[in-house]
Amino acid sequence: xxxxxxxxxxxxxxxxxxxxxxxxxxxxxxxxxxxxxxxxxxxxxxxxxxxxxxxxxxxxxxxxxxxxxxxxxxxxxxxxxxxxxxxxxxxxxxxxxxxxxxxxxxxxxxxxxxxxxxxxxxxxxxxx
Numbered sequence: 001x002x003x004x005x006x007x008x009x010x011x012x013x014x015x016x017x018x019x020x021x022x023x024x025x026x027x028x029x030x031x032x033x034x035x036x037x038x039x040x041x042x043x044x045x046x047x048x049x050x051x052x053x054x055x056x057x058x059x060x061x062x063x064x065x066x067x068x069x070x071x072x073x074x075x076x077x078x079x080x081x082x083x084x085x086x087x088x089x090x091x092x093x094x095x096x097x098x099x100x101x102x103x104x105x106x107x108x109x110x111x112x113x114x115x116x117x118x119x120x121x122x123x124x125x126x127x128x
Contacts, residue, residue, distance in 0.1 A: 003088055004081035006118060007102045007111035013038045016045065016069035020056050023047050023068050034099055037072050041109045043101045045072040078103050081110060089118035 013036050014023045027035050027049065037045035047068055055071035056063060078101045079088045092100055092115040102111040 001085045002081065003079055003083050003085050003102055003113050003118075004111075006085050007081060007113045009111045011036055011101075011109060011112050013041075013043070013109070014047070014068055015039055016067065016072065018068050019064050020047075020052060020061075020066045020068055020071055021063040024052060024063060036101060036109070036112065037068055038109065042107070043076065043078075043103075043109045045069070045074040046076060046099070046101070047072045048098075076101060079113065080104070085113065085118040088113060089115055092118070 012026060012030060014026055016037050023035055023037075027033070027047075034046055034048040036043050037047055045068075051071050051073055052063075055061075056066055061071075077091065077095050077097055079091070081102050081104070088100065092098070092113075098115050100113050100115070101109055102113055104110045
């Protein structure tokens, strides 16, 4: 099974200049654990609930005055929609990531794959 068959296509982005408060509200509105950072379908980072706790709440920063760029993770692992989902899930586990942006051939954002979804596949699907 390919990533394209399992990925979420309706992805919300916040700008790195947005405040963490704005991004946290977007995460809450989406009932999610993360939000991608970027503009015009170009992803530049990811902001997770864990990032907010460790890099904003723990040091006592002001969420309304702190830009997303200050607390987001900018080291991204990505995949393409043509890759085998099981192989991508293995890569995600190796890198300790729970979600991975899915890019098209031109590097544009087309979706996101969640590790727990990709891991639920039957092992025989890994070659498809």
